[in-house]
Amino acid sequence: MPSFIDFARNQYTHLPIPEPPANIKDATYIVTGANTGLGYECAKHLFHMGAKRIILAVRTPSKGEAALATIRSETGRKDVGEVWELDLTSLDSVEAFAQRVNKLDRLDAIIENAGVVMTKFQLVEGIETSVLVNVVSTMLLAFRVLPKLQESVGRFGIQTHLVIVSSNTSFQDNVKKHLEKLPGDIFDALSVKKSFNPLVQYPITKLLEIYAVHQLASLRPVSDTGVIINAQEHPKREAETSFKLFSPGLKAMARTVRSVKLKSTVPFLLLYPRDVPAWVTNETGKRTQKRVWDDLLKRLESLGHGVDIEALTTES
Template identity: 55%
Template sequence: MPRVFGFIKDQRTNLPVPKPPTNIADATYIVTGANSGFGLECTKHLFRMDAKRVIMAARSRCKGEAALTAIRRETSRPNVGEVWELDLTSPDSVEAFAKRVRTLDRLDALIANAGVVMANFQMAEGIEMSLLVNVVSTMLLAFRTLPKLQESARKFGVQTHNTIVTSNSALESEMEHNIDSLQGDVFDGLSKEKSFKTMVQYPNTKLLEILAVRQLASLLPVSEFGVIVNAVNPGFCYSELDRNVGTMAKVGITVMRVLLARTAEEGSRNLLQAAFAGPESHGAYCSECQVKERDVPAWITNDVGKTTQKRVWLDLLKRLDTIGHSIDIKALTTK
């Protein structure tokens, strides 16, 4: 019950619109999943805050362009913004996107918001689809954009951000042994149709994200590399994330939304806070527009949790290598 009361309290917390960095008029931001939900609202804020360049990553160029047109009209900034195609179901699409990122003169933050909830079991690239989208492709994008973030931090004397959007559902007590109890490879263990349940798999993917973020941050001291890596929870909001869930789950979510949900705009404030936050957020969990490491349970931070974290990390790198998208961690973490 205390966790339930804490969730209700969090949902009713008044979230401020974060104050942008003083250099935002010179800054470049990438927002994935930018044509709807949190990504759309986050993008609108960046326009209103006078960010110099905002790149909207969207799976559908048509939907992305429609969203950009609306944002330009709403914010009276007709010459700002661009849409780049990004399909997280395809690692090759991630690589093509990252190749374009390398042509940028600077990158101040990647806000990796795009994700999926799968109602039905589906395999892609040898693993379950939401594992591919939410974890493998999302982290591949994080890895591939790191050099540009590092370069920008060094060249412009700023701290850049690699912000991954996660969920507080990953921190629930029933999640404690979902990963460490698996036999063999983590991604294989979570890709079995007979044990697939939508409202378990989604938190699993978000837990894997948190563990990967914490491990990556541990290898990249901000004082040396200038890049802040963090994970952010937008909270329970009205969004399109549940568009793929089954009828019964959707009914339950609808009822909860009526009682407790934030708007997508309110949720997007959390994304901005994490993308503007200081070194205290490095490797941390952010929620309610603040660093909330106190919400991270001991089973993640203790010795068992750290062992699981390293296991997830190694399995992630092995998976990327297996599908032909190897990561040179030594190169990324050597100054």
Template identity: 40%
Template sequence: MSSVPSKLPSFLHSQLLVTPKHPETDCSGRTIIVTGANTGLGKEAARHIVRLNAERVIITARDASKGAAAVKDLEQTTGRKGVIEVWDLDLASYDNVKAFAKRVAGLPRLDAIIENAGINTTKFVEIGGNESTVTVNVVSTFLLALLVLPKLQETAKQFSIVPNLTIVSSEVHFFTAFPERESPNIFETLNNPKTARMSDRYNVSKLLEVFACRRIARHHPVSRLGVTINFVNPGFCRSELAREMNAVLISVMYAALARTTEVGSRTLVHAGTEADKSSHGQYMSDCKVQKCAKLVEGPHGKELEERVWQELSEKLEAIQPGVTKVLGPAV
């Protein structure tokens, strides 16, 4: 069973009684990427990072005009020009992800990447050999993570720092029973249009992110990797991700419970720019390390973690042979 009933009290407490702290860490000299930042959480996170004196902030968008509009808005509100750039990134295209990562490789440095881009859809569409949510939120997200890891590691050595690679996950990973785990091949089951449970798909995609992040961190400590990998829950926020939900229902939920995207974005900035090595492989919520769902922390969590990573890594290797080797030997 999912953890919805047991999670509800802490969810309500967080939404109604907790306000994540306003980011104040100076980012002078840093180059930071925020994906999916032409709107919503990503845009507000970028606004904070620019305000905090980052030297170079790269936001991504699939639509050039929307990206340009976001840059104009960020420059006007922060009073800083020549800092923000918008780069094309479409997680629905593996070739586009590879091209983006190649461009990242040419940067003088990369202090952090906050992987915020994602989709939430109830419509089954196949993209890149998977259901689109799986492709965008899981496969391409970790393809990008591994492809930019060498630049983060290079920066770590050159500037004697520990860069952060932050995946924007969600507390909705608590809300799925994940019945697909009972099948011999998890991803194959998720990609079957006849049995796909699309109403739960976003929740499952976020759970898969959790498993993958924890598996990488468990076998690749910061001492060897040189980079901190964490995953963050921004809380329930007003977001375009919910645009397919019932309009009346989402309006009521927004009015009663939702954080603004600015408040939610504070958690992204904390995980990407403030969280230290102790956050490696950890679930960050309300700007602190918290426990994951029982499916993750429970007795079968490690087994599921290994299965998810094995299947995911096979997909990643098929897309870009040798890509998982950048992690180095597992311990």
């Protein structure tokens, strides 16, 4: 992690906006958690860039429709955009959403931005809510839409993207130590009320997410599939609860999306992928990565949402 001075200085780094891909006018994109925050800004930017089809995946359709109406008004693209329901607290909702995705003619990218910060302990399907939403459901969706991304590569001769939005708050030493001390099954250990710590729970879910994405990308390399799979430790929007959790001082440093010319005032902090510590990718990190992966697949199987890894790892 950078020093605090470097971290504060980074908030004022100039961030140029890259040019859109040449084929974006034919492209289909999905953004989860698209009714608010950077998910909303991402969707709006895709409108500005001229993408043909943009799907806002949201938990509450009415909020999605309101967001879509605003985006259409601001971009002048009145006939573009769709709202699809996706509730990451329900694995059945994830499966239904994925089935709908697989009926699309084409998918260029899915940006899995949706996530949750929990200040109070709550179980859903026997799993602590932030672990379910940020890790289990997010990865299940990744597994289920990967075939459509691969199909689109072959059918349209394009390179597609599976992007899972993470955070390098997960790279704090106390998060690493907390994960290393968890006994037995990781998902069981993180779903015990007496050990729930809101200051650690969110970052550790993001660390589990990063390990899972790294493992998936190692099994399905872009050289084989044409699908770029990555966890993006991006300029993370700090929700009001997140600011309260981590530090009120962070809000004072947060810049706005307007400052990088995306025409909005959503606060976020700049967190850089170059700060990935060695312990994430070294031999110890690889063992932890395999542990996370095995426990994740075991949990999905036990919940009736198993993943055929052999099918995922067979070249198309």
